[in-house]
Amino acid sequence: MSVTAARGFTAAGIAAGIKQNGDRDLALVVNNGPGRAAAGVFTANRVQAAPVRWSRQVLADGGIRAVVLNSGGANACTGPQGFTDTCATAERTAELLGLATADVAVCSTGLIGVPLPMDRVLNGVASAVTRLSAAGGQDAAAAVMTTDTVPKTAAVTRGAWTVGGMAKGAGMLAPGLATMLVVLTTDAALDSAALDRALRDATRVTFDRVDSDGCMSTNDTVLLLSSGASRLTPDYAEFAEAVRTVCADLARQLIGDAEGASKEIRVEVVGAASEHDAVEVGRSVARNNLLKCAVHGEDPNWGRVLSAIGTTSAAFEPDRLGVAINGVWVCKGGSVGEDRALVDMTGREVRITVDLAAGTDCAVIWTNDLTADYVHENSEYAS
Amino acid sequence: MSVTAARGFTAAGIAAGIKQNGDRDLALVVNNGPGRAAAGVFTANRVQAAPVRWSRQVLADGGIRAVVLNSGGANACTGPQGFTDTCATAERTAELLGLATADVAVCSTGLIGVPLPMDRVLNGVASAVTRLSAAGGQDAAAAVMTTDTVPKTAAVTRGAWTVGGMAKGAGMLAPGLATMLVVLTTDAALDSAALDRALRDATRVTFDRVDSDGCMSTNDTVLLLSSGASRLTPDYAEFAEAVRTVCADLARQLIGDAEGASKEIRVEVVGAASEHDAVEVGRSVARNNLLKCAVHGEDPNWGRVLSAIGTTSAAFEPDRLGVAINGVWVCKGGSVGEDRALVDMTGREVRITVDLAAGTDCAVIWTNDLTADYVHENSEYAS
Numbered sequence: 045m046s047v048t049a050a051r052g053f054t055a056a057g058i059a060a061g062i063k064q065n066g067d068r069d070l071a072l073v074v075n076n077g078p079g080r081a082a083a084g085v086f087t088a089n090r091v092q093a094a095p096v097r098w099s100r101q102v103l104a105d106g107g108i109r110a111v112v113l114n115s116g117g118a119n120a121c122t123g124p125q126g127f128t129d130t131c132a133t134a135e136r137t138a139e140l141l142g143l144a145t146a147d148v149a150v151c152s153t154g155l156i157g158v159p160l161p162m163d164r165v166l167n168g169v170a171s172a173v174t175r176l177s178a179a180g181g182q183d184a185a186a187a188v189m190t191t192d193t194v195p196k197t198a199a200v201t202r203g204a205w206t207v208g209g210m211a212k213g214a215g216m217l218a219p220g221l222a223t224m225l226v227v228l229t230t231d232a233a234l235d236s237a238a239l240d241r242a243l244r245d246a247t248r249v250t251f252d253r254v255d256s257d258g259c260m261s262t263n264d265t266v267l268l269l270s271s272g273a274s275r276l277t278p279d280y281a282e283f284a285e286a287v288r289t290v291c292a293d294l295a296r297q298l299i300g301d302a303e304g305a306s307k308e309i310r311v312e313v314v315g316a317a318s319e320h321d322a323v324e325v326g327r328s329v330a331r332n333n334l335l336k337c338a339v340h341g342e343d344p345n346w347g348r349v350l351s352a353i354g355t356t357s358a359a360f361e362p363d364r365l366g367v368a369i370n371g372v373w374v375c376k377g378g379s380v381g382e383d384r385a386l387v388d389m390t391g392r393e394v395r396i397t398v399d400l401a402a403g404t405d406c407a408v409i410w411t412n413d414l415t416a417d418y419v420h421e422n423s424e425y426a427s
Numbered sequence: 428m429s430v431t432a433a434r435g436f437t438a439a440g441i442a443a444g445i446k447q448n449g450d451r452d453l454a455l456v457v458n459n460g461p462g463r464a465a466a467g468v469f470t471a472n473r474v475q476a477a478p479v480r481w482s483r484q485v486l487a488d489g490g491i492r493a494v495v496l497n498s499g500g501a502n503a504c505t506g507p508q509g510f511t512d513t514c515a516t517a518e519r520t521a522e523l524l525g526l527a528t529a530d531v532a533v534c535s536t537g538l539i540g541v542p543l544p545m546d547r548v549l550n551g552v553a554s555a556v557t558r559l560s561a562a563g564g565q566d567a568a569a570a571v572m573t574t575d576t577v578p579k580t581a582a583v584t585r586g587a588w589t590v591g592g593m594a595k596g597a598g599m600l601a602p603g604l605a606t607m608l609v610v611l612t613t614d615a616a617l618d619s620a621a622l623d624r625a626l627r628d629a630t631r632v633t634f635d636r637v638d639s640d641g642c643m644s645t646n647d648t649v650l651l652l653s654s655g656a657s658r659l660t661p662d663y664a665e666f667a668e669a670v671r672t673v674c675a676d677l678a679r680q681l682i683g684d685a686e687g688a689s690k691e692i693r694v695e696v697v698g699a700a701s702e703h704d705a706v707e708v709g710r711s712v713a714r715n716n717l718l719k720c721a722v723h724g725e726d727p728n729w730g731r732v733l734s735a736i737g738t739t740s741a742a743f744e745p746d747r748l749g750v751a752i753n754g755v756w757v758c759k760g761g762s763v764g765e766d767r768a769l770v771d772m773t774g775r776e777v778r779i780t781v782d783l784a785a786g787t788d789c790a791v792i793w794t795n796d797l798t799a800d801y802v803h804e805n806s807e808y809a810s
Contacts, residue, residue, distance in 0.1 A: 091737030091745045091761070121733050123746070123762030156730025157763055258641075259717045259731070260738050333716070333797075334642045334805050341806030347539025348642070350504050354474030355643050362474045363506070378474070379506030380540055414716075414806075416799035422717050423724030423797075 046181025047073045049199035049208030050231040052271025055180035057187030060168025062116035062154075062161060068187035070168040071113040073227050074141060074176055079272030080107035083240035084149070085247050087264035093120030093156075094127040096263060098134065099149040103267075106236030109147040111227055111267055112137045112169060115190050115212070117154040117161075120262040129162050136166050140173045151225045151265045153190055153212060185210035188225055191303055191421065198293035200286050205232040205274040207286045211294040224251070224298060226266040228290060232283055233272035242284040243268045250291035253323070253409045256302040257418070258331040266291075299410045304418030307339050309411045310395045315366075317403035321358035325398060326409035328352045336414035342389035346375040349396060359402045366399035429564025430456045432582035432591030433614040435654025438563035440570030443551025445499030445537075445544060451570035453551040454496040456610050457524060457559055462655030463490035466623035467532070468630050470647035476503030476539075477510040479646060481517065482532040486650075489619030492530040494610055494650055495520045495552060496571050498595070500537040500544075503645040512545050519549050523556045534608045534648045536573055536595060568593035571608055574686055574804065581676035583669050588615040588657040590669045594677040607634070607681060609649040611673060615666055616655035625667040626651045633674035636706070636792045639685040640801070641714040649674075682793045687800030690722050693778045693793055698749075700786035704741035708781060709792035711735045719797035725772035729758040732779060742785045749782035 048055050053075055060070040075082075084103045086096050102108055112133055119126045134148040141148075152160070175183075185195035192212050199208035213224025228243070247266055268287065278286075299308050311329045316322035329335065332352040338345035346367045353365060367375035372387045374380075394413075412418075431438050436458055443453040458465075467486045469479050485491055495516055502509045517531040524531075535543070558566075568578035572595050582591035596607025611626070630649055651670065661669075682691050694712045699705035712718065715735040721728035729750040736748060750758035755770045757763075777796075795801075 089734060089737035090739075090743075091733045091748070118730070121730055121758065121762050123760065126762070156728075156733065157758065159763075257716045259715055260734060262730075262734055262737060332642055333640045333801075337802050337805035339806075340802065343806065345539075347501070347504055347645075350474045350539065351472060351643060351645055354472035354645060356473075360473075365474075375504065375540070377506065379504050379509075380542075414802055416802045418716075419720050419723065419797055419799045419802060422720035423722075423726065 045199045046185050046197035046208055046210045047227050047229045048178050048181035050206040050229045050271060052076050052231050052273030053229045054176040054178050055184040056172040056175035056177065057180065057183030058168060058172050058175055060171065061164040062114055068183065069114055069116040070172055071184035071187035072172040072176060073111045073184055075109050075269045075271050077271055079233055079270050080109050081234060081236040081239055081270045082108045083236055083243045083268045085243055085266045087261060089260050089262050091121065091262050093118050093152060093263045094122060094130040095119055095150040095152045096265060097127065098130045099151065099265060102146045102149055108149045108269065109143045110137055110141055111149045111151065113151040113188050113225055114165060115153050115188050117152060117158055118156045118263050119152040119160050120156040122157065122159050125159060129160050132162060133165055133169065136169050140170060149267060153188065153225050153263055156262060181210065188212040193301055196294055196297040198290045200289050202278065202282060202286050205276050205278060206230065207290050209290050209294060211298060213298045224264060226294060228268040228287065231271050231273040233275060233277045234270050234283065238280060239268050239270055242287045245284050246288040246291040250288060250295040253407065254295045254299055255327055255330045255409055255411045256299060299412060302412040303421045304415045305412035306415055307413035308393050309339055309413060310393065311409045311411065312406065313398045313400065314406040315399040315401045315403060316405040317359040319405045319407055322405050322407035324356045325353055325358045325400065326407050328356050329396065329398060330409045330411035333414055339394050340413035340415050344369045344374050344384045344387040344389060349398065350375065353398060358400060360400040364401040366401065368397040370395050428582045429568050429580035429591055429593045430610050430612045431561050431564035433589040433612045433654065435459050435614050435656030436612045437559040437561050438567040439555040439558035439560065440563065440566030441551060441555050441558055443554065444547040445497055451566065452497055452499040453555055454567035454570035455555040455559060456494045456567055458492050458652045458654050460654055462616055462653050463492050464617060464619040464622055464653045465491045466619055466626045466651045468626055468649045470644060472643045472645050474504065474645050476501050476535060476646040477505060477513040478502055478533040478535045479648060480510065481513045482534065482648060485529045485532055491532045491652065492526045493520055493524055494532045494534065496534040496608055497548060498536050498571050498573050500535060500541055501539045501646050502535040502543050503539040505540065505542050508542060512543050515545065516548055516552065519552050523553060532650060536571065536608050536646055539645060564593065571595035576684055579677055579680040581673045583672050585661065585665060585669050588659050588661060589613065590673050592673050592677060594681060596681045607647060609677060611651040611670065614654050614656040616658060616660045617653050617666065621663060622651050622653055625670045628667050629671040629674040633671065633678040636790065637678045637682055638710055638713045638792055638794050639682060682795060685795040686804045687798045688795035689798055690796035691776050691793065692722055692795060693776065693791060695778065695789065695791045696781045696783065697789040698782040698784045698786060699788040700742040702788045702790055705788050705790035707739045708736055708741045708783065709790050711739050712779065712781060713792045713794035716797055722777050723796035723798050727752040727757055727767045727770040727772060732781065733758065736781060741783060743783040747784040749784065751780040753778050
């Protein structure tokens with residue numbers, strides 16, 4: 045599992061003292077080759093943290109050899125010093141590993157607007173280098189956690205090659221892409237163009253369709269590194285499917301561990317005139333605070349679903365809309381449908397199906413309910 | 428105050444038994460003339476309640492003589508029967524008042540997807556007609572309340588003419604326009620074109636800049652009726668200012684009474700390249716759940732403000748952004764500014780100022796904090 049499931053990778057996760065509670069807070073993932081191809085997808089937020097700007101630059105040549113990640117501080121909105129700090133982190137890592145500085149990507153997560161304690165970060169890098177191991181994936185996954193309650197890892201093996209990965213993220217989960225840090229690794233041998241295509245194809249329908257709280261972070265990063273250690277170059281479609289499977293698994297874990305959530309809500313939009321319409325409607329429903337409260341209260345309030353649909357520009361006729369909650373079509377033809385008393389919402393997963401009756405396209409967006417615990421977690425301390 | 432502050436209007440508010448708790452739930456406002464000019468602004472939601480569709484139609488000729496409003500049921504998503512019910516309500520009101528059916532606007536508010544108890548509504552109309560009085564404005568304001576804790580009324584007098592009004596709304600408050608029912612009255616003599624212009628000018632910068640929870644209703648209606656009883660036709664600018672003042676007063680009252688809120692948040696965007704940019708940024712900040720939680724916790728978390736700005740398409744450079752919270756510029760040049768410990772957020776009103784440093788336009792959006800009480804109020808029963 046995790047980033048060391050694929051051959052050719054070592055990893056470590058250690059406590060560098062960046063987090064005040066002494067938990068692991070610095071992770072290192074190293075690609076030992078023979079390949080160094082890589083691809084990345086970054087936040088669509090226009091306010092981007094220093095490590096996002098750095099990693100975007102070093103990926104420009106299609107390859108990296110290492111990723112250093114820290115929790116305990118986002119290094120976002122930290123001015124020129126923040127970028128200098130990211131650069132110094134990459135430099136120290138490269139020096140210790142005998143790499144070029146431009147071969148090291150950097151990811152940070154935590155509070156925005158607070159400078160990193162660079163002495164601890166740099167000492168942490170030195171410590172992590174000594175702990176690198178082919179069994180270090182789990183420690184690395186633990187070291188990137190912030191408000192996550194569990195580390196998130198996944199892997200699939202297809203014959204002789206593997207795609208594995210780790211993710212962190214529990215709040216600020218919203219499209220473009222879903223706010224988190226993810227490192228994926230594979231021992232399949234692919235060039236950066238193929239990796240980039242597979243990664244974008246996968247994130248578009250997985251991480252980008254997770255919308256926990258409508259809030260987009262400044263630090264989102266998803267990296268995919270290929271060691272080529274299997275010496276095999278799989279069929280593109282087969283590889284893309286494996287990447288998508290790992291991404292979907294990790295995305296589902298993010299929703300399952302979202303801050304304060306008591307329900308996971310699967311919003312499926314069918315009968316759309318286009319995939320774009322389906323995604324727009326799904327996101328609008330997934331972001332509706334009143335609906336998310338209703339789901340928390342196990343109230344099949346389909347009127348709030350219709351209100352949310354009505355704010356979109358998707359093709360539909362109001363009097364043809366249908367809404368099912370956990371399989372009961374409580375709204376038919378834009379009006380009262382089956383008895384809402386038939387809906388059982390006691391389970392942790394709630395399925396909302398919207399039929400736009402305007403075409404054949406569909407999409408699924410995942411979100412969570414809105415709870416008092418979410419409010420407490422995000423109001424009682426800076427995070 | 429209220430809808431009977433201007434001469435030429437009578438009103439009533441009675442308990443018709445639509446609400447199960449026996450509270451007032453049916454209001455009637457009658458324009459006794461001599462004029463009958465009127466204008467209306469309605470929800471931008473594409474899923475529109477039957478009374479919205481009805482009232483839009485009857486306003487097409489630029490005049491109405493009466494408005495009947497009920498709480499206790501939105502008559503939204505109720506199919507053809509819902510429209511028939513609205514029509515029957517207008518018919519009965521017209522019959523009793525000796526008016527044409529097309530002279531009666533109808534507004535409803537309450538739960539979506541539930542048919543109105545029409546026997547009670549129609550008996551209620553008959554009862555309200557017998558209670559009409561020039562002192563009935565306050566009762567009418569009470570009868571449109573749903574989760575509102577107080578009736579909301581306002582009035583301004585300019586020399587010999589007056590603009591007054593009432594509003595209801597405590598949840599689903601969001602642009603396009605801010606979800607609520609509002610009836611404004613004036614004894615100034617204006618034609619429907621002038622009323623329409625003044626109403627749109629006013630709602631654009633008042634109700635349309637209130638965003639309590641990002642949720643847009645199916646029933647929003649703002650009506651402005653002129654009796655012309657003062658026999659005076661004021662200067663347009665002076666009249667428009669009076670309408671804007673009443674609307675701003677009512678909008679502020681809506682935010683002050685929003686469901687579960689403990690803080691009122693004034694988001695002012697300055698230095699924008701256009702008013703459109705200022706509004707877009709203000710709304711993005713006002714809708715950010717994480718920021719709204721932080722304000723609830725009195726945490727000056729400016730990083731969440733920057734995250735929200737970064738999701739917009741407004742003109743700005745990230746390293747020129749400034750954010751002040753209650754006057755303390757905690758973010759300058761897109762990075763750490765004045766000491767956040769200087770920010771006092773203990774008051775009920777919190778001012779967030781965003782300087783885009785990209786121009787000279789500005790806008791103000793009002794919102795509320797996100798609280799556990801909001802979650803409880805919207806999850807523990809259908810509303």
